[in-house]
Amino acid sequence: MKIIIDKPISMCDEKIQVSFEGLPQSSIITVTAESSDYYCINAPMATGIGTIWHSKGCYKSSACGTLNLTKDASFGGSYTGTHGMGLFYRMEPKKSKEEKLATNLSAIGVQKSYHIKLSVFFEDEKLEEITIERKFQADNITHQDINQENLVARFFKDAKKRNQPAIIVLSGSDGRIEKAQNIAQLFASHGYASLAVCYFGLVGTAECLSQIPLEIIEKAIAFLKQQQEVNAQKIAVYGRSKGGELALLAGSEFPELSCVIANTPSSFIMEGLTAKNRNSKTSSWTYKKHDFPYIPFKIWDFIPFVLKKNFFNQQDLASPFSKIIHRKHAAKARIKIENIQGRILFLSSEQDEVWPSTLFCTQALTHLKKNNFLYPYRHKNYLHSGHLLTIAYQPIPRYTSQNWGKQLKDSIASWEETILFLKQWAN
Template sequence: MILLQRTQHWSLMAIRCARWSSSLSARFLVRPGPRSLFSDPLAIEVEGLVPEQEVVMQARLRDEKGELFESNARYRADSSGRVDLSRSPSLGGSYTGAEPMGLFWSLRPQNPYKMLVKRDVRSPFLVELEARDGEEQNGRLLASETLERVFLAEGVRRLPVNEGRVRGTLFLPPGEGPFPGVLDMYGTGGGLPEYRACLLSAHGFVVLALAYYGYQDLPKDMRKLQLEYFEEASTFLRTHPKVAGPGIGVIGASKSGDLALLLATFTPGISAVVSINGCNAVAVFPITYKGTVFPGLIGDSSKVTVMKSGVADIRDTLNNPLEGENQKSLIPIEQADCRFLFLVSEDDRNWNSPFFAEEAVKRLKAHGKDNFEKVVYPMAGHYLEPPYFPHCTASLHMLVGMPVAWGGEAKSHAMAQIDMWERIDAFLKEHLGTGKHCSSAKL
């Protein structure tokens, strides 16, 4: 009797396994593999389908707070029963056309006004892929795969920094070095975002992700910023034994764009500056340096437009830095001895970054300078992130206290991020060097 029960049990299990394997008649092929750096592209195919079969591809990702991001696209298999995302066009869903990484950059939050950020670079994001039969998202499951999209590449070391007043995280690439050094700063969100610095370090840079408010014992807000703090951080990085000199690079995005310009203008040792949708004037809050106060360019709240959705458009709230007393906020970047790369989103709704960048370029030209490059991305929004971060249309603004529109269109924004990443890498290596004994980080 016991033997019979055991035989029946294993027979039932075999039947269940047979049903499971037969139901998953297709499979995903992912190159270079299911584990990859978040900023790296993937080649994704599904094989084992019926020729000309209609299928829905789905992707799901949960961030560290449990927020769900989803995308989907309809495909038709070719005559051999295969869908190749690099060649097969999506017929509808989150995007259309042949988009190798469309399932990633088109991810949308289930709850509105959420932005995908990475809070702990030591763990990967898990992306669940599914292929389902038919034209509906709840069709029969044909294939599934879970991908690990990592941030901390193999060999890259993550070192918390608590030196003097400087607070941040240092990322060291594998190899003996020395390597080019880069100071990386984010905008008005505060805290210590590490993910851009971490991903960039895999390209052979020593990168210091710098916090400057809302972190540990740093100021709670931006009302009392001192340029000396950023100068101290620059000196710490430049003098690090793993950093090749003589100068370093600085990346500033949004509010930190003007901080990067100030640092290059008034302090030594900056060879290259990347400004991502920054301002050519000190924005919003004043900053002091050696007893001098640089006033912040203020905004006019009466120019805020609240749309029917409850999302605010704040693009035109900041005063014109070329008019009247506002000119005191302008940064005399012609004094800087470095190269500039201005990366600009044409549809930036946070503020008029195309205007700010153009005025910065005009100022340099007026002083006989040609030490700049400017790239404008049509239909891209304010938050240009590393490749394959999904486009965020609107989210809560820390200073405004309500959701604001960031602008842009998903595909154009995604293409801008890919191009931007390549340009930053090339720009920094051209003007800082590639370092010695450097090996690219691998997974």
Template sequence: MLSLLRRPLLFVPRSGRTMSGVSLRVSPGRCLYDEPLQLQVRGLSPGQDVSLRTALTDEAGELFTSVALYRADSGGELELSRSPALEGGSYTGVEPEGPLWSLEPQTPLRRLLKKDVRSPFQLRFSLHQAHCPPGALLAAAAQDRSFMGEGVTREPVREGRVRGSLFLPPGYGPFPAIIDLYGTGGGLMEHRASLLANHGFVTMALAYFSYEDLPDNLAGLHLDYFREALEFLKTHQKVNKERIGVIGLSKGADLAVSMATFLPGIKAVVSISGCNANSFTPLHCGEFVMPCLMFQGEKIKFTEAGELDISESMDDPSDPNNHESIIPAEKSPAAFLILSGLDDKNWPSATYMEQIVARLRDHQKNVEYQCYPGAGHLLEPPYFPLCKASHHKLSGMPMLWGGQTKAHAKAQEDAWKKIQNFFSRHLKGTDTIKSHI
């Protein structure tokens, strides 16, 4: 990005609301959402106790907040990259991005999403005297976190039956391309696709139900729809049609695997919290229909808070009765990256991962995998806060997703690096970022 966009954004409140000489510096002042956070405080008294408060208001007006408790060092300074947060706040220890991933909604069951990726989220930081209750305001700052970097453009896709959005990196290309699929919430999710475009991929966020004139439910999914999307992508002038991948989360993950299995021309697949079988609804594949893995209603549970827990209600893909619903991924020439969390409360994605990895390895296929302790179902790009449960549009009820805040945050950060490295190797022929877990 331009140096102007990386300039730290600093605001010191008016006299009377601030302690003289205290400064709060957040760097960069404008950045991409998946970039690390740097925050420094100067001008405190040695050993002074303060609280750092972070706030973000989403597009629907929902407020997300976090608070961390700190003690200034002997020089009266704090730096999140080396200063540990104390007990009693939203996180503890040395956590430079803790203010972001520990955000919690004021209203229960709200999930932080970005509907319009053309505008940034604004983070508001404030430093206060003492710990609890918060004392006088010492300093404040803000940071804009964008989803589309300089030169990245967005094009709506309405080609035949295909509906979605295309994110194009700056330059003439041709670039490697990725199709991005989400799950049973339906609609169009663009935040991951827009962030991937900043890393040099043409990325298509693809809707497949409950969007514009598409069907309003999952029933009657046809592989031909995804074939049309793939063919459209191959014909785009900025796309290298020999270097196309697909990424999916939840139901989108088993669709991604099905695309790579039955459609030609996909070189790399990332499955996040997915199943190794076709799930929830039959998939029409031209001359045959792949049956679906279902769940048993009597095994559905509810938490004390009334959240729907279907984690133990899904049929077992390894049961011989469900053999025809298993996706024969070994027929695909693509490379695979399978990611899951051990605290996934939507379904046992770690078990599904083991099954598909074993199947691929038995056939000497190229597969990488990672299962994260403490991670839930909704593994998003880094610094999105954990959503343990939220209202689910299709079911009309609150759904349990699982996850432990800090472990889930670390998993998302590592998974994002793995995803970028994987696609870079198999679609660009290069490595980009080192994984740290």
């Protein structure tokens, strides 16, 4: 038999076609996908490379002995229904390898690609297997580590090109470099010089998510302006989750940022967190050693969340956040998004389980309209996804909902919207 892959080597945000010929006719066929070198941007931080990721689908071959994952439905296994990338999106940790997080940038590797072995079974017999490669970064991309005062970062670029638009990339409340660099690698592969920035958690940065100096972004802008590969007039910032909050704040403070992309952000500055995830009684962010006004957390606000999580296994942080933004502190803690000197893309999720990103984004739009904002802006709200709207086709093991197909479509659409928005800005 034969396994046919249209792109045996592909970027990890690309769709691929998988089909099979020479199978037993009109028979039950099992196809498995397995990877032992995959780093998942949507997995917990401690889930390291070396974790076994696995999925399987059960299909019926045609009377001619063929099977096409894009056209033929899976009736069992890791997913049901028809989607050519379902086998990849529904991969889950089979055997988790937890790693102690590195504290130095130099100890964190750069993974350029990962491999997935596809195996085909009829009954208990393996008929064939093939290994494909999925890339985080194109072959022409190089990287450079930056370890300066107020800037711990990794710079991804095509060194042969000049005058490229540039993007500062910020991860969520992990604050670290690992997930940010995956996004930066892909942005660089799409033609943007990309700087993945750590804002806490590594040597040279804050210990926890509290009183993070906005000078980090100021230093990142200054660094990019000095690079011959970068067009100094075209610098964007992309942040997801807590990084989206930071991206909006940075855009409101630094006019050099002519494009801001906020993925499931807060449009308010929240209280910081200690290393033990307790409220710090300080702002998340500072500038020139002064705290930005913030919305404080109160323990009783989160008691319903704890009860739901412990007794009903429900993850719902959005509800308490929806309440605390109406307190007297909220007006001062609102990020002055109308001060941004460039275009803005808001991405939110209706089913956001971490905080009400849809509410945050719609409130931000109200202020933009009220202030007759001069630059293009767009809000894309996705109805079926949770908080993790990230790179297309990447598994999200947190979500086990039967709506996986709709979640996958939202993930693809949000990533495509991000790439399109950047192209429009760059041109």
